[in-house]
Amino acid sequence: MNYTFAQYQESAEYIRSKIGDFTPKAAMVLGSGLGFMGDVVKDPIVVPYREIPHFKASTAPGHKGQLVFGYLEDKPVAVMQGRMHHYEGYSYEEVSYAVRVLRLLGADTLIVTNAAGCVRTDWKAGDLMLITDHIKMFSESPLRGENLPEFGVRFPDASKLYTPALQDLAREAAGELGIQLREGVYFYCYGPQYETPAEVRAVRILGGDAVGMSTAPEVIVAGHCGMQVLGFTLLSNMAAGILDQPLSEQEVLDAAEACKDKFSRLVLACLKKL
Numbered sequence: 001m002n003y004t005f006a007q008y009q010e011s012a013e014y015i016r017s018k019i020g021d022f023t024p025k026a027a028m029v030l031g032s033g034l035g036f037m038g039d040v041v042k043d044p045i046v047v048p049y050r051e052i053p054h055f056k057a058s059t060a061p062g063h064k065g066q067l068v069f070g071y072l073e074d075k076p077v078a079v080m081q082g083r084m085h086h087y088e089g090y091s092y093e094e095v096s097y098a099v100r101v102l103r104l105l106g107a108d109t110l111i112v113t114n115a116a117g118c119v120r121t122d123w124k125a126g127d128l129m130l131i132t133d134h135i136k137m138f139s140e141s142p143l144r145g146e147n148l149p150e151f152g153v154r155f156p157d158a159s160k161l162y163t164p165a166l167q168d169l170a171r172e173a174a175g176e177l178g179i180q181l182r183e184g185v186y187f188y189c190y191g192p193q194y195e196t197p198a199e200v201r202a203v204r205i206l207g208g209d210a211v212g213m214s215t216a217p218e219v220i221v222a223g224h225c226g227m228q229v230l231g232f233t234l235l236s237n238m239a240a241g242i243l244d245q246p247l248s249e250q251e252v253l254d255a256a257e258a259c260k261d262k263f264s265r266l267v268l269a270c271l272k273k274l
């Protein structure tokens with residue numbers, strides 16, 4: 001099914017009735033274990049997904065399922081506490097629905113964060129990676145179906161989805177904070193099962209540095225509707241087959257917990273520079 005422009009507008013109008021004339025500059029999608037950043041938003045107005053017409057609930061652990069409008073580093077933001085994933089049973093269009101709604105509410109920048117497996121054997125779990133590009137070519141596009149020209153063109157350019165100027169800003173912020181920031185390509189996989197070791201080897205050959213189950217759909221939609229994008233990955237674990245141990249969700253959540261201070265300082269420093 002395809003949403004109509006009117007449906008996006010209905011969602012935006014409902015939220016508008018809650019937030020008045022507040023205009024978010026940046027929309028933020030917080031990944032596994034990083035949702036706490038929504039709790040430190042100043043002057044928050046919380047809108048649960050389930051109240052918003054046409055929104056879906058997010059069911060993944062550690063994902064609260066609400067939008068928080070308010071200020072971080074004195075910047076007006078809309079924080080998605082909890083994202084939708086394709087593996088939960090949602091279409092890519094549903095997964096990225098909120099991005100378009102936040103665009104209608106005035107956000108011109110999307111900041112995405114996620115936890116992902118580290119494909120590079122010369123990096124380690126707990127490292128942070130600036131996403132410079134992604135690979136999502138083996139699954140359908142969130143833009144599949146009738147194009148909505150109110151948002152963008154039928155065949156959008158994707159050569160600079162992750163905005164170069166925002167990447168520079170992130171490098172600068174990391175340097176100032178003394179945080180080591182890796183840079184690389186995020187390879188999208190469906191999930192929910194983690195990859196097989198053979199799949200991880202394939203990802204490496206194809207040019208992926210991190211492997212995860214989110215982010216790329218939202219970024220494609222953000223690029224389509226003209227938003228600037230900044231993306232970060234917490235490399236929460238070595239990808240399958242690199243270490244002789246099974247992968248678990250607990251490992252991902254523990255890594256997110258252990259790195260949340262470093263991660264949030266970096267994201268906040270970037271916001272400040274926007």
Ligand code: HPA
Binds near residue numbers: 115
């Ligand atoms: N693979 C896919 N998604 C993930 C991983 C992983 O190793 N870690 C956290 N999210």
